[in-house]
Amino acid sequence: MYVADSRSTPATAATAAARDLGPGRRAAVAPTVLALGTVSLVTDVSSEMVTAVLPLYLVAGLGLSPLGFGLLDGVYNGFSALVRLVGGHLADRGGRHKTVAVLGYGLSALCKPLLLVAGSLPLIGAVLAADRTGKGLRTAPRDALISLASPEESRGRAFGVHRAMDTAGALIGPLVAFLILRQAVDGYDAVFTVSFCVAMLGVLVLLLFVPSRPKAPAAPAPDGAPRASLKAALALLRLPDVRRLALCALLLGLATVSDSFVYLLLQRRLGVTDRWFALLPIGTAAAFLLLAVPLGRLADRVGRWRVFLGGHAALLLVYGALLSGWQSPALPYLVLALHGGFYAATDGVLMAAAAGCVPAELRSSGLALIQTGQALARFCCSIAFGAAWTAWGDRWAIGTATAVLAACAATSFALRPASPAPAPGPAPSPPTAPVSKDTPA
Template sequence: MGNGEKGTNERKIFGISWNVFLLGIVSFLNDMSSEMISPIVPSYLTDVLGEGKLISGSIMGAIESMSSLFKVAFGYVSDRFKKRKAFVFIGYALSTLAKGALAFTRSWWDFLTLRALDRIGKGIRTAPRDALIAESSEKGKSGKSFGFHRMMDTLGAVAGPLVAIGILKLLEGLPVEKAYRYVFLLSAVPGLISLLVILLFVKDRGAEVKKKITGISTLRDRNLQLFLAVVALGALGRYSYAFTLWKAEELGYTVVQGMAFYALFNTIYALSAYPIGIYSDRLGKKRMITAGFAVAALASLAFAYARDLATLVGAFALYGLYIAIEDTVPRAYMADLAKDYEKGTIIGAYHTVFGLFVLPASVIAGYLWKTYSLTYSFLFSAAMNLLALVLMLLVPER
């Protein structure tokens, strides 16, 4: 049975399958949980735990990259056993536990260990979840499904910082460190609700794939390998979100004001991800990915030279649009290229390549920040994205 038939026969809501809708709800809740803590993490590292710029930048990069080695492995395992839901549940459960436990950290090592556990959870769930989305989508509409999922994920990211701001306002009389710890603890609540949704309502689709695994033939395609090289280059220009908040702090804005900028970024992301997914199905995913690298370069240049509020707001808006394209369209592109029996493996390969190059990206950005200034960190990113754009032009149309 092809994924078009599955999507057609399954109950739909908002023009997408019920399964994709439920996975969107799960991501909304989980990202609300994650983004309740994300805006305070940079300040927690530097102000509470007292870590320096290079270590803080490297830790943030390590956190982003930590899950990469697990993504292709668990994508392959979920292909082998034709079970997606179990890996999705385990991955989200580990992340929920790790986020709540941050309330008890006392050193950068404790912090990194728990954030690593969170990222391992992400590594376990990501490829099986994306494969499940692909298997639950109508043929030719993978961009729409992934766009909806990224939109829901990012609406959670909009809600998370706002909830955190509300909590911090309520706890205004407490020492900053104690308030941060309460936010960490409360972030586990939406994560626990998302686990119930997975357990009770999400349905597996992997068992409907009848073919045996006969090899990862798609990965031998030279054009796919070229695209993965583009992904690697683009990832070198993908600095952690923490650098954007450090830029706002450098310009004199408080942590709470930084949360407002971060909410703006996520709002732009949420509003654009779904239409980007739909238009990528119509206009071509290669064109949309290429445009994304151009937007990324513009966002980096705006952050590099931001000296006033208007430029900084524009930078966060461009950053939101860039991440919406980069987090949506390549997943759908890889899902379209993958054969039914290896969707988890192929999508996992994309995530792994991307994740492996995100770590050096933030380490380089941290080094440039420490040695020169944040301006050079963003200029490096702009250069990498422009190189990725040029290389993307060499990838043949599909």
């Protein structure tokens, strides 16, 4: 089996993994994917500890209105959009994917203890903006490393494995936060402190166990090959499939209500007490964990775009359940299972589809471009949803989000890329190498 080291190219890694297993057997997930999955697992334990208690800390502890929380939540989930293209560009220049990822993970880790001293809306907003800057820097380089280390025909599976490991951390994080809140006298301070320590462990794992992508070869690039630059990244929108993917991700992001609002709505419907609130994200994480790999493999077989749109159909059902007046003990299980299914069918699947449309030389930049549009749209959705909730109430807000999501899903179906998922086996030779060339196998 292929073992990643600093002398092997990502393409060689993918080819070796497939070849060493012999004919008729599925290619193993590359060691780079497993190492990055471990980093994400540890980091998500840290991040989800904070995410699990942050809504309650801000709304109940600091007395923020839903509009104020919507502004902060928009910053938390959307500010990274401002630096994703920069992170992708820096990673593509000279193949510094790991270096940029380390900077991003390290910055996010350093922000955790700052929450201990930030007690006002502006200060908390600044800390969350810095934390999301770190996430913006690291996401595209990390996903590019996954795609470059994986064969084209099994990228959905590779992203599914990574997202499953990432979500295992999301499952553990709220549990740790819940136990700390029950045992510690200063519960929130203890959560933020432990979160910082765990985040630094993730940075250490990244430094020690994730191989660096080798620098660009000394030989000159083929005539017309794309050079890493912000202009070249934006020029990717001229490619029809990239343009359609970016537009659809943006449209659907405009109607993707923040996880925190979903949990706050469930708390209101069911009267969940404060001490149990931190457990709600566990339901989403558990469903995501169980479904990420199966849905990733399904996307490789039946088409990534079909699975992606199917995930948004699950989100529509979440909104419908929250909008209905149904009072049942089964409601939280249904909502959280569908919510996790939505992420399993969309998060890694979108990146697997995008990786097949973007040349290897601009892989980080291309993935960042699509992620940027989606993040900006979700930023706008958080602010709009919080404002609608404050002005007209939660039922009106979720009803509007349902209608907007249905309209955006219908539009995205009409705009779907012509060939979002590759057929199994070797990819056909592209008509023009600079435009659609993928990692050689």
